[in-house]
Amino acid sequence: MVPFFLTFARVSCLLSFLPDRENTSTITTDSPVGATLSSSVVDAWTSLPAEVRAALVKMEMASSSSSSTTNSPSQRDCSYASLSSFASSSNNSTSSETDDSGSGGKDSTEEVTIVEEDKESGVKVVLKPLERAPENVFSFTKEQTKEITAVEKTPGTLVTTKTSILTCSKGWRNVFSLPIAYDVNLVPHGTILDPRNPQLLDSTGPSPEGYNRRFAVIDDAVDRLYGDKIRAYFQVNGIELTTCILTGGEADKRPAAVDKLLDSLCDYKLRRREPFLAIGGGVLLDIAGMGACLYRRGVPFVRVPTTLLAIVDASVGVKNGVDYCCGVTDETYKNRVGSFYAPSSCLLDASFIATQDARNICNGFGEIIKLALVRSVDLFELLETHGAALVKSRFSSSTPGVPEWVGSRIIDLSIQIMLEELGPNLWEKKLERCVDYGHTFSKLLEMVPGADVMHGEAVNIDGFFCCVFSYLRGYIPMETVQRVFACMKSVSLPTNSQDLTSKLAWQSCKDAVEHRHGEQRIPLITDIGESICVSDITQDELDRALELMKRFDH
Numbered sequence: 001m002v003p004f005f006l007t008f009a010r011v012s013c014l015l016s017f018l019p020d021r022e023n024t025s026t027i028t029t030d031s032p033v034g035a036t037l038s039s040s041v042v043d044a045w046t047s048l049p050a051e052v053r054a055a056l057v058k059m060e061m062a063s064s065s066s067s068s069t070t071n072s073p074s075q076r077d078c079s080y081a082s083l084s085s086f087a088s089s090s091n092n093s094t095s096s097e098t099d100d101s102g103s104g105g106k107d108s109t110e111e112v113t114i115v116e117e118d119k120e121s122g123v124k125v126v127l128k129p130l131e132r133a134p135e136n137v138f139s140f141t142k143e144q145t146k147e148i149t150a151v152e153k154t155p156g157t158l159v160t161t162k163t164s165i166l167t168c169s170k171g172w173r174n175v176f177s178l179p180i181a182y183d184v185n186l187v188p189h190g191t192i193l194d195p196r197n198p199q200l201l202d203s204t205g206p207s208p209e210g211y212n213r214r215f216a217v218i219d220d221a222v223d224r225l226y227g228d229k230i231r232a233y234f235q236v237n238g239i240e241l242t243t244c245i246l247t248g249g250e251a252d253k254r255p256a257a258v259d260k261l262l263d264s265l266c267d268y269k270l271r272r273r274e275p276f277l278a279i280g281g282g283v284l285l286d287i288a289g290m291g292a293c294l295y296r297r298g299v300p301f302v303r304v305p306t307t308l309l310a311i312v313d314a315s316v317g318v319k320n321g322v323d324y325c326c327g328v329t330d331e332t333y334k335n336r337v338g339s340f341y342a343p344s345s346c347l348l349d350a351s352f353i354a355t356q357d358a359r360n361i362c363n364g365f366g367e368i369i370k371l372a373l374v375r376s377v378d379l380f381e382l383l384e385t386h387g388a389a390l391v392k393s394r395f396s397s398s399t400p401g402v403p404e405w406v407g408s409r410i411i412d413l414s415i416q417i418m419l420e421e422l423g424p425n426l427w428e429k430k431l432e433r434c435v436d437y438g439h440t441f442s443k444l445l446e447m448v449p450g451a452d453v454m455h456g457e458a459v460n461i462d463g464f465f466c467c468v469f470s471y472l473r474g475y476i477p478m479e480t481v482q483r484v485f486a487c488m489k490s491v492s493l494p495t496n497s498q499d500l501t502s503k504l505a506w507q508s509c510k511d512a513v514e515h516r517h518g519e520q521r522i523p524l525i526t527d528i529g530e531s532i533c534v535s536d537i538t539q540d541e542l543d544r545a546l547e548l549m550k551r552f553d554h
Helices: 002-007 041-046 050-068 080-088 222-237 255-268 280-298 309-315 350-355 358-375 377-393 406-425 442-447 455-472 480-490 504-517 538-547
Strands: 023-026 095-098 113-118 123-129 138-153 157-174 183-186 212-219 241-246 276-280 301-305 321-327 334-341 346-347 522-527 530-534
Touching: 002 255, 002 406, 123 212, 123 241, 157 276, 183 406, 212 255, 212 280, 222 241, 222 276, 241 255, 255 280, 255 321, 276 280, 280 301, 280 309, 280 321, 280 334, 309 358, 309 406, 321 406, 334 442, 346 530, 358 377, 358 406, 358 455, 358 530, 377 406, 377 480, 442 455, 442 504, 455 480, 455 522, 455 538, 504 538
Parallel strands: 023 157, 183 346, 212 241, 212 276, 276 301, 301 346
Antiparallel strands: 095 113, 113 123, 123 138, 138 157, 321 334, 522 530
């Protein structure tokens, strides 16, 4: 019996890990042995004492090592050390480290072995750090056990067969954590383009002697209003400014805009570590972020938002992208192409809001109300009380009847809430996100051909629709719905759209399932400042919510 088991040691040494040996009829492996064992062999092997089985495995592994020059280069096996590590790891732990430095006669410099176990998938991995990069690169051996149950019905009997399939492999794992850190700087009001304030120039990095040039991509509307002041700022500081002017409307948020920016960067010959400036609204900042991510596989850029919406939303996160028109479906998808790419810094000067028209300021309130509904009753009360006056005064600190600190407090709270929600989840590993409130139905609303709706307006329509859902589900009373409605109307935000149909709403839910990986994960408020995510909204529920929407004086 011993020679037989030595021949199949690479398979048999793993039998002790099988969950149900009594019902196991065959074991197969993709190792070079390629063995198929009958249940009688399995029973014979498991009847041996554990120390005998371990000795047989050790002998077989030593024999394989001495004759490795005759083996195929593609051969895959499981080392005895790896298997021993598996055997010694706790069945209840998902990861462990073993270090034999305390064992008698062992070399104190012996490598640490890391054992990972995923009971759900049946995968066990043994990792060993490589000497030249012990923090980042590991060699591994991996084994996976899968059980297949087959039921065969014969006349008068029912035969159930359980097959355990065991695979072994080897490889390397590379681990690297991106050092993400960027400052969101509040610039003293109205000073960002004052040549005496060095923040804008300093944000683009040090100026070595003889290096007196900078690059900026600027929204065309911003260039009309502030272009002369931007160029004068750099001229006074002895800097030659090269600009790329892009249209900042949603219709221009396409790959062609990114191409234009990349052309300009190539012509300018931007250096690998040289930050460029992006000055404009949310669309311009999205295009700039995507261009920065792509150019030379990543160059630094500085965000300078010039709209209320961009100040509280687009400027503070790491997402960027453009809308994409698919040649197969002939449909345009919002933000379908993009990346997660952080700016080197952000410079926020709320004085830009003073040159926005009323509609654009209201558009910014759409994102602020969203944040208030899901996170902050204090922010909501500030909007209720002072929102309308701030729209009229364009966030002036001398707004009649409004304390001078209110405007900046609303902006500060909004940015802080957004950063608190995004910071721990920058790459959206967690898909239940309260900041997705208002972003389920709004995406398709914005993409309706010919629709005259801005991003914040669409978010607000979506947000009120979701308030109605919360009422229908008993999460909030009608008094709360009416309070939210009154606040939204006070800042002249739309609360409904003729394009919000049953068909569009249900398609939005299906798109949410695709975008949020298999579940709707739609945020709904349970009170002002509190929210949950749900994944069970039905088409019938959508229709009832749409019917209730008709009762409000939109």
